[in-house]
Amino acid sequence: MSTDAERALVAVFDTPVATHLMQFATTLGYRVTLADPDLTDTQIDGHTDIVVTDHDRPELGAVLRDALNSPARWIGVMGNMRHAGPHVAALRALNVPEDEIARVHRPVGLNIGSKTPAEIALATLAGLIADRNGRPGGFFQTP
Template sequence: MSTESEACALAHGTVQPAGDGRALVAVFDSPVAAHLLHFAATLGYRVALADPDLSRTPIDAQTDVVVTDHDRPELGPVLRDALASPARWIGVMGSPRHAGPHVEALRALGVADGEIARVHRPIGLNIGSKTPAEIALATLAGLLADRNGRPGGTTF
């Protein structure tokens, strides 16, 4: 596809899926999730919103799962189910200044510490994000860096 064709496809909202099969599942409907899904689709991800039941959302080894609300009562069961899936990467949004509530929620469900350690928090690049769109952008940039084996930031 030529560059002009790609630009037209993007302008018309018909983006071809990425060749590597990447997928993103945003968990919990939120302003950040809306931006995350929009930006990810633009980048060629297969996208889905799960709120909160993951059982109806296809997750494979190319799927990144991003939980967009760490205060929901369903946090533990959602993360337990994500950890039981073949997801490539699982993360929860939240401030690094506060302990992640996901740890206790998962322990209460009997999830082993080794599995809990697979959950990333905080997530995304540290760019000082404040708005939902900025948080989504930082999150996707971090996921792309991880997929590409890069540290993110300005280290090359």
């Protein structure tokens, strides 16, 4: 388990969700960075979680390829499960191997019915914390 000093979050693309994500993550003790439009000059280590906050950007494939080539602990891209993930086609077009593409999490966060940017950010961070702590997230089921 990482200590608060080791936890890092890179929010990719300057969006309303990224703004809330960075605010909440700072409060939770993460070292936060905004990367827009790419990961150039972004400090990424094995304690870094990368969250791409816009799946419609033309840089999506290149950003995810670079993230996959980094030592990041976790990589995810926002998106709705009812629609095909555009990141898959973007990464295939860059000849990224299927096993690497499978490392990209989508959707991200806990399924709490988030609608607003703040709710999406909260669900995303809750999912990251659960993952860091080896927990599935969600509520405990009573017998």
